[in-house]
Amino acid sequence: MQKIHLFVHIYNKYYSGLLWTLKLM
Numbered sequence: 001m002q003k004i005h006l007f008v009h010i011y012n013k014y015y016s017g018l019l020w021t022l023k024l025m
Helices: 002-024
Strands: none
Touching: none
């Protein structure tokens, strides 16, 4: 269960960065 939680945290971080990149474009 902890592994999934960590994966979700990293995924959210990456997704947030992706949205920021699209916003700046």
